[in-house]
Amino acid sequence: MFGRRVPVKYVLLFSVLLALVCAAIAVYFAxxxxxxxxxxxxxxxxxxxxxxxxxxxxxxK
Structure with a gap:
């Protein structure tokens, strides 16, 4: 977006955090x-x- 790439470390960090949050909320609803x-x-x-x-x-890489 806007000609810049998001640094990989931020993609990794936010993906892990969002996965944990979604999993925790899924367990709560289950x-x-x-x-x-x-x-x-x-x-x-x-x-x-x-x-x-x-x-x-x-x-x-």
């Missing part, structure tokens, strides 16, 4: 038997975790 919200947040947690792994592989 304990309350709200399965649709838990599933959506679980998918988002996996999405951000995969993004963090991809950012980690960029950082290694």
């Amino acid at each position: 304990q309350g038997h709200n399965w649709i919200a838990a599933a959506i947040l679980g998918v988002l947690a996996v999405w951000f975790a995969v993004d963090a792994v991809r950012a980690w592989s960029w950082k290694k």
Whole structure:
């Protein structure tokens, strides 16, 4: 965006944080038997975790 690239360390950090937050909220909703919200947040947690792994592989190069 705007001709600049976001540094990889920020992508990694925010992806890990968002994955943890989404996973924690998904567990909270699962304990309350709200399965649709838990599933959506679980998918988002996996999405951000995969993004963090991809950012980690960029950082290694």
